[in-house]
Amino acid sequence: MEQQRNSSGSSQSPRSPSSQPYLSVSVTDPVKLGNGVQAYISYRVITKTNLPEYQGPEKIVIRRYSDFVWLRDRLFEKYKGIFIPPLPEKSAVEKFRFSAEFIEMRRQALDVFVNRIASHRELQQSEDLRTFLQADEETMERLRFQETGIFKKKPADLMQMFKDVQSKVSDVVLGKEKPVEESNPEYEKLKRYIFELENHLAEAQKHAYRLVKRHRELGQSLSDFGKAAKLLGACEGHALGKAFSELGAKSETLSVKLQKEAQQLLMNFEEPLKDYVRAVQSIKATIGERANAFRQQCELSETVKLKEINLDKLMLTRSDRVGEAEHEYKELKAESEEATRRFETIVRLMNEEIVRFQEQKTQDMGIAFHEFAKGQARLANSIADAWRSLLPKLEACST
Numbered sequence: 001m002e003q004q005r006n007s008s009g010s011s012q013s014p015r016s017p018s019s020q021p022y023l024s025v026s027v028t029d030p031v032k033l034g035n036g037v038q039a040y041i042s043y044r045v046i047t048k049t050n051l052p053e054y055q056g057p058e059k060i061v062i063r064r065y066s067d068f069v070w071l072r073d074r075l076f077e078k079y080k081g082i083f084i085p086p087l088p089e090k091s092a093v094e095k096f097r098f099s100a101e102f103i104e105m106r107r108q109a110l111d112v113f114v115n116r117i118a119s120h121r122e123l124q125q126s127e128d129l130r131t132f133l134q135a136d137e138e139t140m141e142r143l144r145f146q147e148t149g150i151f152k153k154k155p156a157d158l159m160q161m162f163k164d165v166q167s168k169v170s171d172v173v174l175g176k177e178k179p180v181e182e183s184n185p186e187y188e189k190l191k192r193y194i195f196e197l198e199n200h201l202a203e204a205q206k207h208a209y210r211l212v213k214r215h216r217e218l219g220q221s222l223s224d225f226g227k228a229a230k231l232l233g234a235c236e237g238h239a240l241g242k243a244f245s246e247l248g249a250k251s252e253t254l255s256v257k258l259q260k261e262a263q264q265l266l267m268n269f270e271e272p273l274k275d276y277v278r279a280v281q282s283i284k285a286t287i288g289e290r291a292n293a294f295r296q297q298c299e300l301s302e303t304v305k306l307k308e309i310n311l312d313k314l315m316l317t318r319s320d321r322v323g324e325a326e327h328e329y330k331e332l333k334a335e336s337e338e339a340t341r342r343f344e345t346i347v348r349l350m351n352e353e354i355v356r357f358q359e360q361k362t363q364d365m366g367i368a369f370h371e372f373a374k375g376q377a378r379l380a381n382s383i384a385d386a387w388r389s390l391l392p393k394l395e396a397c398s399t
Helices: 065-078 100-118 127-134 137-146 155-173 185-235 238-316 322-398
Strands: 023-033 040-049 058-064
Touching: 023 100, 040 065, 040 100, 040 127, 058 065, 058 127, 058 137, 065 100, 065 127, 065 137, 100 127, 100 238, 127 137, 185 238, 238 322
Parallel strands: none
Antiparallel strands: 023 040, 040 058
């Protein structure tokens, strides 16, 4: 049964004047559909735009997580060199998959994901993005099942591919073949930075998780203590009983504040850190694509040289295979030039993307740490004020 949709979600309605182009997307109203292993969460995706390539100023569609995966995979395949925004991971624990907290965290992460794409200069022009934002559910389902890739290949194809990879790795390990890699100092520096950044972000996120857990545990402890103090106050008389009752009430009030701050800490601090861990992993995937493109370029370049030498020999011997060899040489040379252009495009785009990533990271991390510090200061003041207000009454009881 479909649950009643609520109004949770970002309200990013466009505020720009109608003369300015805009594309704003909101992922809202998560709803559980189906039962058992077939159950999933659907989302209402609202698009507001004045771009002429869209069907109208507003479009509302229903999407599920696998639709977002489809969009991510399509963009990664088509836009080599661009850092494709990451998706939130699936819950590995079944009992948490449909918890209210997990659903809201995923909704928020999906909203960030699609808006990063919509605000990206290159990705916002994607035909796949327009399809994702406008197509009906039946069309999206058909597109998902049409996808081809490693997990759609036949078992025999997969076995052969894994054997090829295993053979390649063995050759490298045994020294039969040396891996082809770029010898670019700036690029090496970038790779070291990305790998170190991932480690540092993961460590910060781990401790942010512990902070959330600590706030929740302290909140629960204060709640339990508050109940005990109120019961103690009920069995005492006069000023002492009243003081105990007020102590219990304050403890319960502070418990609510701690639980609320723990939730804010989770959504505004831990989740942004986790999102950037995923973003760095996306950058590493692009680094992998660049390495593949460089390797292909080098291999084709070497093959062209060998073909050229072979062609020269055939021409010297006036072989009747000259025509065929010349045709193969021209085709291979064109393929090599295309591989070089493809690699150079990836390099150019990555250089632009890393600048954009650094600027966005500085802004997002600044906001996250500012919200963290502000929340901690607010909580500390609330706790100090609450206990301070009790001091006169407790002092009166002790004298």
